């Protein structure tokens with residue numbers, strides 16, 4: 539069996555998909571193979587691209603399919619995890635009701651696991667990343683939106699309707715007065731803490747800034763189209779007070795989201811991943827300070843707050859981990 543303790547992990551995103559063979563110890567055997575998703579070309583072509591990415595990943599590892607025990611596939615929601623269906627994801631338009639798990643299982647004749655992409659990333663960090671030494675963890679991924687995943691005792695909390703761990707839509711402000719979220723509601727964490735909304739808040743703060751001269755404001759005035767969350771975090775690290783205010787508010791909002799989930803599942807560790815974690819230790823300690831101030835006293839004393847360690851590889855590594863879990867459960 540040991541010779542076949544290899545798993546293909548495939549992480550499908552709206553722009554690209556990537557795959558690699560990962561060992562039973564969580565080690566990728568090559569750099570991931572990356573192909574364009576091109577969702578606009580339709581779902582039949584999309585399924586074929588997935589199969590081709592998997593084939594190339596096995597070739598890149600110098601293996602054949604006889605060396606592969608199972609395949610794991612992660613996609614963005616909306617989805618039906620139990621049924622193995624991509625439903626109607628905003629990132630994969632115009633795909634609808636795509637039987638992704640069964641298609642891939644049939645194409646390769648291998649057991650195939652299917653999972654939400656943020657859940658898979660959380661499982662990757664839990665298996666061999668920042669949370670590999672703990673028994674329970676929650677991941678917040680900060681990007682265009684705020685994704686989430688919850689792992690308790692090696693189990694991914696998928697929920698009955700495939701919406702477990704949708705932490706971007708934990709409500710941190712009143713639903714009538716809070717900021718507008720992409721989901722249609724108001725007051726969601728995502729409406730405050732995503733990279734997109736960090737930029738929006740920065741623009742608003744700039745308009746009414748009465749503090750000292752700000753290089754961030756000068757930069758914004760000169761090059762608005764390159765104004766990103768990364769730029770704001772960079773200026774904050776350099777001591778720009780306006781940028782520091784925006785980042786401090788961001789830490790506050792993320793901490794409120796973290797406190798809500800701590801009161802729900804009381805995890806051993808909370809992990810933050812995505813572009814903004816490049817801000818480093820001072821950002822992490824700010825989040826920690828707000829968690830201490832607003833969380834329930836007992837769990838906040840010992841909860842660990844960490845940054846993700848697998849970067850953008852977490853998705854395919856976690857998908858491979860899901861494939862490994864599937865086979866282990868069947869044995």
Ligand SMILES: [Zn+2]
Nearest residue numbers: 707719721726
């Ligand atoms: Zn929302």
